[in-house]
Amino acid sequence: MTTPRMLKPGDTIGILGGGQLARMIALAAAPLGLKAHIYAPEDGSPAFDVASAHTRAAYDDLAALERFAGAVDVVTYEFENVPVYTADFLARHVPVHPGPHALGITQDRLEEKEFVSGLNIKTAPFAAVHDEAELEAALNRIGRPAVLKTRRFGYDGKGQAIIREGDDAAAKFAHIGRHPSILEGFVPFEREVSIVAARTEDGRFEAYEVTQNEHRHHILHRSTVPADVSPAVAAVSREIARRIGEALGYVGVFAVEMFLVVVDGAQGVIVNEIAPRVHNSGHWTLDGAVTSQFEQHVRAIAGWPLGAVERYGRVEMTNLIGDEADDWLAVLEEPGAHLHLYGKEEARPGRKMGHVTRIFDED
Amino acid sequence: MTTPRMLKPGDTIGILGGGQLARMIALAAAPLGLKAHIYAPEDGSPAFDVASAHTRAAYDDLAALERFAGAVDVVTYEFENVPVYTADFLARHVPVHPGPHALGITQDRLEEKEFVSGLNIKTAPFAAVHDEAELEAALNRIGRPAVLKTRRFGYDGKGQAIIREGDDAAAKFAHIGRHPSILEGFVPFEREVSIVAARTEDGRFEAYEVTQNEHRHHILHRSTVPADVSPAVAAVSREIARRIGEALGYVGVFAVEMFLVVVDGAQGVIVNEIAPRVHNSGHWTLDGAVTSQFEQHVRAIAGWPLGAVERYGRVEMTNLIGDEADDWLAVLEEPGAHLHLYGKEEARPGRKMGHVTRIFDED
Numbered sequence: 001m002t003t004p005r006m007l008k009p010g011d012t013i014g015i016l017g018g019g020q021l022a023r024m025i026a027l028a029a030a031p032l033g034l035k036a037h038i039y040a041p042e043d044g045s046p047a048f049d050v051a052s053a054h055t056r057a058a059y060d061d062l063a064a065l066e067r068f069a070g071a072v073d074v075v076t077y078e079f080e081n082v083p084v085y086t087a088d089f090l091a092r093h094v095p096v097h098p099g100p101h102a103l104g105i106t107q108d109r110l111e112e113k114e115f116v117s118g119l120n121i122k123t124a125p126f127a128a129v130h131d132e133a134e135l136e137a138a139l140n141r142i143g144r145p146a147v148l149k150t151r152r153f154g155y156d157g158k159g160q161a162i163i164r165e166g167d168d169a170a171a172k173f174a175h176i177g178r179h180p181s182i183l184e185g186f187v188p189f190e191r192e193v194s195i196v197a198a199r200t201e202d203g204r205f206e207a208y209e210v211t212q213n214e215h216r217h218h219i220l221h222r223s224t225v226p227a228d229v230s231p232a233v234a235a236v237s238r239e240i241a242r243r244i245g246e247a248l249g250y251v252g253v254f255a256v257e258m259f260l261v262v263v264d265g266a267q268g269v270i271v272n273e274i275a276p277r278v279h280n281s282g283h284w285t286l287d288g289a290v291t292s293q294f295e296q297h298v299r300a301i302a303g304w305p306l307g308a309v310e311r312y313g314r315v316e317m318t319n320l321i322g323d324e325a326d327d328w329l330a331v332l333e334e335p336g337a338h339l340h341l342y343g344k345e346e347a348r349p350g351r352k353m354g355h356v357t358r359i360f361d362e363d
Numbered sequence: 364m365t366t367p368r369m370l371k372p373g374d375t376i377g378i379l380g381g382g383q384l385a386r387m388i389a390l391a392a393a394p395l396g397l398k399a400h401i402y403a404p405e406d407g408s409p410a411f412d413v414a415s416a417h418t419r420a421a422y423d424d425l426a427a428l429e430r431f432a433g434a435v436d437v438v439t440y441e442f443e444n445v446p447v448y449t450a451d452f453l454a455r456h457v458p459v460h461p462g463p464h465a466l467g468i469t470q471d472r473l474e475e476k477e478f479v480s481g482l483n484i485k486t487a488p489f490a491a492v493h494d495e496a497e498l499e500a501a502l503n504r505i506g507r508p509a510v511l512k513t514r515r516f517g518y519d520g521k522g523q524a525i526i527r528e529g530d531d532a533a534a535k536f537a538h539i540g541r542h543p544s545i546l547e548g549f550v551p552f553e554r555e556v557s558i559v560a561a562r563t564e565d566g567r568f569e570a571y572e573v574t575q576n577e578h579r580h581h582i583l584h585r586s587t588v589p590a591d592v593s594p595a596v597a598a599v600s601r602e603i604a605r606r607i608g609e610a611l612g613y614v615g616v617f618a619v620e621m622f623l624v625v626v627d628g629a630q631g632v633i634v635n636e637i638a639p640r641v642h643n644s645g646h647w648t649l650d651g652a653v654t655s656q657f658e659q660h661v662r663a664i665a666g667w668p669l670g671a672v673e674r675y676g677r678v679e680m681t682n683l684i685g686d687e688a689d690d691w692l693a694v695l696e697e698p699g700a701h702l703h704l705y706g707k708e709e710a711r712p713g714r715k716m717g718h719v720t721r722i723f724d725e726d
Contacts, residue, residue: 009691009704023393030390030413033691033704033717050393052412290699299695308698312675328372328396332662335671336653341372341396354396 005095007073007302009033014072014094016086018045018054020342020352021078021278024286026050028294034302037072039065046343047078059086069093076252076301080107080276081153097201097251097301098276105248106276109151110182119247121240122270124259125185132170138183139169145186148172150179160218162186187270189259193227195237196282198253198296198306199245206296206306207238208289211281213257216321219350223281223317225288229260233267244274253297255279280319280352287338287357288315314360325353334358368458370436370665372396377435377457379449381408381417383705383715384441384641387649389413391657397665400435402428409706410441422449432456439615439664443470443639444516460564460614460664461639468611469639472514473545482610484603485633487622488548495533501546502532508549511535513542523581525549550633552622556590558600559645561616561659561669562608569659569669570601571652574644576620579684582713586644586680588651592623596630607637616660618642643682643715650701650720651678677723688716697721 007013013029015022018040026036027050035052038045041059048054053071057064059082068090069075075096077087080103087100105111113126127138129148139146144167150159159179161172173181192215197207212227213220229237241256248254254276258269282293291299291307299306320327325347331339341354370376376392378385381403389399390413398415401408404422411417416434420427422445431453432438438459440450443466450463468474476489490501492511502509507530513522522542524535536544555578560570575590576583592600604619611617617639621632645656654662654670662669683690688710694702704717 009688010706010708027390027393027413030386030706031701031703032695033702033706035412035706049398049415050390050413304692305696307695310699325372329667332395332670333668336673338394339396340394343373343393343396343398345373 005303007034007304011035011073011302012037012052012071013298013301014039014068014075015047015051015078016040016059016075016082017078018042018047019078020046020344022047023050023342024292024294024340025076025078025278025297028292029298032295032298032302034298037068039068044345049343059083062089065089066093074301076297077103078277098254099249099251102248102250102254102276106274107152109149109273110180111151112274113182113184115247116244116271116274119243121243122268124187124270124272127183129173129181129183132173135169135173135181135183139163142183142185147184147186148176148181149184150176150181152179158218187259187261187272189270190262190267191228191260192257192272193229193237193260193269194223194255194257194279194281195241196253196255196279196285196293197238197241197245198293198300199250200300200306201251201303203246204306205242205245206309207241208282208285208293208309209311210234210237211284213281217350219321219352220280220319221321222319223284225284225311225315230267233260233269237269240269240271248276250276252276252300253278253282253293255281257281280355281317283340283355284315284317284357285309285311286340288312288317288359312359314362316358316360318356318358319352320354320356322349322351322353323347328354331356368666370397370667374398374436374665375400375415375434376661376664377402377431377438378410378414378441379403379422379438379445380441381405381410382441383409383707385410386413386705387657387703388439388441388641388660391655392661395658395661395665397661400431402431407708412706422446425452428452429456437664439660440466441640461617462612462614465611465613465617465639469637470515472512472636473543474514475637476545476547478610479607479634479637482606484606485631487550487633487635490546492536492544492546495536498532498536498544498546502526505546505548510547510549511539511544512547513539513544515542521581550622550624550635552633553625553630554591554623555620555635556592556600556623556632557586557618557620557642557644558604559616559618559642559648559656560601560604560608561656561663562613563663563669564614564666566609567669568605568608569672570604571645571648571656571672572674573597573600574647576644580713582684582715583643583682584684585682586647588647588674588678593630596623596632600632603632603634611639613639615639615663616641616645616656618644620644643718644680646703646718647678647680647720648672648674649703651675651680651722675722677725679721679723681719681721682715683717683719685712685714685716686710691717694719
């Protein structure tokens, strides 16, 4: 581990990925006096519009990566599917936060589950699936219903299939492409919650309050805070995030998605997934907390003090998916609603086009 | 007057000037789904770093202006010294907000004073000064001390001289360059206050609360809100702003700087200056109000609904002038302080490098 290095105003943050998360990181970096350089393969990436520089190149273009590394003072990313060898290559030239190690673990659902349960933190029961025989054995052990997921590259419900009583398991495996997979026991949860936290290289840690999340068609629809969880669950969630961050040697903002379960009348949480990046369920912090998750991420990767995480009231964040973003004028007309559009040109179904935050006085 | 035209997400705002005000307008435009194109003569202008496009060209480069007009959907500016012929030229191609008329009046201290007093709104006594004879006559009428100011291009105390008892008036006139000037009576004010307001093309109007301003060496040092003014003065100030906006046919955010005077124990205000743009004394709205002045300006020039102007508490905005910006780390360490750096490379004395906002619970 290298000595923590502190950025100074005028320095440049390199961001891999050019979508809305990169865009909001860049927007948060500017008031702190930092420049953003976006690296993304797609033309017209939304983050290009708010950055001082951008490189349009593939993640395996070593010449472009080397030039990028030379032009920035730290590298971060907006999504967990950046190839680990890309992060490794960059890390030889410039600090990369979070590091390739955290990236490698969190981009493989099986490794991630093994890592979490290795910390004695509860997850759903799970088993590796490479072929039909392993799938059958896993189903016998875990039972049905169960969720079959590709180990890599799944998000927003993609690369997943539920196997219920009577389903043809092999057909479901074929449906998700027969990729190396993980079978997970179905968790009868009360609700979905998450915790967004930040850690610095020298171990400082801050977590926002637990957020309650409502999905529609496997895509986050709404996050609300405070979540309807017991003080014990709030404390446990924070401790889970702290231990995960510590064990990963994590630098930056990350999210832990959890299922809230009730056993014998007592609330408990089961970790579903770690996102090694700023997270949709933390978007409420943009208007609802003293420091947004985007500023917090910038502070953490810059080696700076973390900001205060207090919230301004009861906060509600609603995603604008696909043509829901056509309602932008109604949002502008609503007193106190904060519109956040991502600058995407085409509103495809299921595509996250923006979000709205609303802040209410506490009851 | 043309029918108000409404921008839509994906459209581009053109901004003349590339300093911190343009930068903060561009940062506010992005979450609303709008792009920013900065037009400025200076290399490395701070606003370039957060805009989707920039043109580095002079304000009299008609070919560059025409290309700029063709690339944007509305034009605005961050400072009042844009030549009126530049605004006029652009207005033949694209909507310019605020319009050349408001620009012309507010960039000439004499025209501005005549305009304000023509609305029966109180100003300091004033007189035009073109030569030493006029200066002498003006001093005889207005008395000493008085303030001699160039009619154009003054800001932050530049182009001003106080003429006191015994001073050589002609020498003072020579000192400010013998430019066409205005002599203003010295106002024995209690404090300096301002009101930042927004108006749309179809006459909607919103004003933030009156702000109290403290200057050091003629440069704004600190703004606090609420100001220590009576409810009557608050109402009068709002009405002054409304009438000025109305009479100018103003579109966008503007500020009215005023002197608070006390006559026979009763507070009153005297208008000092109109700024046809977002204003330093409105920076507190960035973290301290539901809608920042920058978002409000974007909404107004886009033809969109104005946002809510309520504040979140008692707010204090402190400028970071020159090497005061070296204290950035101490600001980051202070819980709840919001750092805003402008991305300027060189911290010259007297140069505005950034600001800090602090929000406190109301007493």
